[in-house]
Amino acid sequence: MSVRAVRASRAATRYAILTVVSAVLLAPLVFMVSIALSSDQTTREMSFRFLPTEFEFGNFVRAFTADIPIGRFLLNSTVIVVVSCVGMTLSSALVAYGFARLRAPGKNVLFGVLLSTMMIPAEVLLIPQFILFRHLGWIDTLLPIIVPNFFANAYNVFLIRQFITRIPAELDEAAMLDGLGHFGLFRRIIMPLMKPVLVAVAIFTFTFNWGYFFGPLIYLNSEEKMPLALGIQVLSATSSGAQTPPWNMVMVGALILILPMVAVYYFGQKYLYEAGVVSGSAGLK
Amino acid sequence: MSPWLLGFVVFTAVPMLASLWLSFTDWDSFSTPTFVGLANYTQLFTEDPLFWPALRHTLYFAVASVPLSLLIALALANLLSRPMPGARFFRTVVYLPALVPLVASAMIFRWLLAPETGPVNGFLSWFGIDGPAWLLDEDWVIPAIVLLSLWQVGAGTILLIAALQSVPPELYEAARLDGAGGTQRFWRISVPLVTPVLFFNLITGMIAAFQVFSQVYVLTDGKSGPSNASLMLVPYVYDNAFRFYHMGYASALAWVLFLIIMIFSAGILRSSRAWVFYESEVRS
Numbered sequence: 001m002s003v004r005a006v007r008a009s010r011a012a013t014r015y016a017i018l019t020v021v022s023a024v025l026l027a028p029l030v031f032m033v034s035i036a037l038s039s040d041q042t043t044r045e046m047s048f049r050f051l052p053t054e055f056e057f058g059n060f061v062r063a064f065t066a067d068i069p070i071g072r073f074l075l076n077s078t079v080i081v082v083v084s085c086v087g088m089t090l091s092s093a094l095v096a097y098g099f100a101r102l103r104a105p106g107k108n109v110l111f112g113v114l115l116s117t118m119m120i121p122a123e124v125l126l127i128p129q130f131i132l133f134r135h136l137g138w139i140d141t142l143l144p145i146i147v148p149n150f151f152a153n154a155y156n157v158f159l160i161r162q163f164i165t166r167i168p169a170e171l172d173e174a175a176m177l178d179g180l181g182h183f184g185l186f187r188r189i190i191m192p193l194m195k196p197v198l199v200a201v202a203i204f205t206f207t208f209n210w211g212y213f214f215g216p217l218i219y220l221n222s223e224e225k226m227p228l229a230l231g232i233q234v235l236s237a238t239s240s241g242a243q244t245p246p247w248n249m250v251m252v253g254a255l256i257l258i259l260p261m262v263a264v265y266y267f268g269q270k271y272l273y274e275a276g277v278v279s280g281s282a283g284l285k
Numbered sequence: 286m287s288p289w290l291l292g293f294v295v296f297t298a299v300p301m302l303a304s305l306w307l308s309f310t311d312w313d314s315f316s317t318p319t320f321v322g323l324a325n326y327t328q329l330f331t332e333d334p335l336f337w338p339a340l341r342h343t344l345y346f347a348v349a350s351v352p353l354s355l356l357i358a359l360a361l362a363n364l365l366s367r368p369m370p371g372a373r374f375f376r377t378v379v380y381l382p383a384l385v386p387l388v389a390s391a392m393i394f395r396w397l398l399a400p401e402t403g404p405v406n407g408f409l410s411w412f413g414i415d416g417p418a419w420l421l422d423e424d425w426v427i428p429a430i431v432l433l434s435l436w437q438v439g440a441g442t443i444l445l446i447a448a449l450q451s452v453p454p455e456l457y458e459a460a461r462l463d464g465a466g467g468t469q470r471f472w473r474i475s476v477p478l479v480t481p482v483l484f485f486n487l488i489t490g491m492i493a494a495f496q497v498f499s500q501v502y503v504l505t506d507g508k509s510g511p512s513n514a515s516l517m518l519v520p521y522v523y524d525n526a527f528r529f530y531h532m533g534y535a536s537a538l539a540w541v542l543f544l545i546i547m548i549f550s551a552g553i554l555r556s557s558r559a560w561v562f563y564e565s566e567v568r569s
Contacts, residue, residue, distance in 0.1 A: 011369070014364055014369070015371075017364060018364060018365075018375045021361065021379070022375060022378040022379070025378055025379060025381065025382055025436065026378060026381075027397075027404070028382070028390070028393045028394065028397055028436065029381070029382075029385075029393070031393065031396065031397060031404055032389075032392075032393045032396075035396060046402060047402070048396070048402065050404040050407070091289070091292075095289040110290070113293070114289065114293070117293065117297055119547075119550075120297065120301065120543075121492075121496060121539070121542065121543050121546060122496070123496070123519055123522050123539040123542055123543070124300075124301060124304050124536075124539045124540060124542075124543050125296070125297060125300040125301060125304065126304075126522070126526070126539065127300075127303075127304055127307060127526055127532050127535060127536050127539070128299070128300035128301075128303035128304045128307070129296060129300050130526075130527075131303070131314070131532075132295070132296075132300065148292065148296050150292070151289060151291060151292020151293070151295075151296060152289040152292060157289060210386060211386030211387060211388065211389075213386075213387065213388050213498075213499040213502075213503075214498055214499065214523075217502075218523075218527055229386055229388045229389075230388075232388065232389070232392065233388055233392075233502075233503055236392065237506055237507065247396075250392060251392070251393075254388075254389035254392050254393070255389075257386050257388070257389045258384070258385050258386065258389055261384040261385070261386065262381070262384055265380075265384055
């Protein structure tokens, strides 16, 4: 065989493998769409098909009407995610600025403590935090899920700090000479320059809170306060033996849960690359 | 720094000490805690019929899913890192499942793996294979959770693609001139140069595997599978704390889990000196 023929057959093999892999990876999503588009009759009989044969697009409209509270779940998720993103981005940026630019005794020790908190598993903190929130009367409210986001987090602070240290310090001095204090400097000079990394932090916060299941499971009892991730699980599990869960609506909910993630990644990946979090050693999840 | 410092004290430092103290008490979360010394820990290791199975299942899941995910991610990254038409499309498809929140993906897998009506067993029956009952079968419930984790290898794959693309092309060229074939170039150049990312994926994947919760909870409907066959450590902590209200016992469990994760992390870290290759070591 000539070199060209070998190359061509290798390329063909590569495409064949990738096509099979892609089909396998996409299959679960196809099946999910198929269930989401099934009629109530099919759902009761649980006779779903792998490829969609029914097209009840009305299911997506019903998600926002009264009979199944998916619209309510979605609203709760949106509130949690928007407020958390604002809180996490602002607080992490402030803390990171402090660690990058302020001089204070014990700063390096504190930074070490901050980094070591990344290793503490959430389970160890779970029970005392639960007790704390119960004492505050926050059980069955969105507060235990939202408020901790306003106190920065080690991973994000580290990420932003690394980014700030790449901004030349002469810029600070010039701004200081022009009469800006630390706060003015932070708001007028550093913040605008940090846009890519701040968007990256917002994306992480969005991703985490949008799919967050454990916290809401522990802190929320009433259905009308649940975010979508917990709500669809409850929707599929609470119905008693005699009654089949509304699987088509559950999958509509799951699809609504997936779409914003895909959109955020699609529009946000540019910033992730700019902030250097994709190619660096930092993970996406 | 102060917002973090305040948050650290309120949400991390004090809870950590509190949880350590609670692990030495017997507490139903309503009355006052009574100090019981090491009783929770002794009960855990010697009397509890579920602790050892929970630990065994967690280890089984971690040992099966983490290396398999790494191998698949590496293979996919190797296929996808070269420039070729359609690369963007394939990379998106591979990454897409990793974007699906765990709850949603677990719901889909419940249906994919349904014994009678699920497409997976339907597919197997084309080849005359009688598929297992998956989530209802003691021997297959953990492999089912592993399958779900393999579906989401995309995040690790993306990092490896980035790492493979930053390997200097001169190295491959030099190896080619020395007569190294494609397989040799992969194992002798690509793999050693991406070991830092493999190491990162290994350690974060291992920690995540030990903390698996949402997928188990949703796949097995909040229970722990047939005859507790998929009971794992974090769901067990959850059960003890929020279903049985054994807060002290659950705290002890959480600390044991923490120590196990620390031991495994330290082990991987130690071993990394032997196999993780940093370019800076060569340059200096």
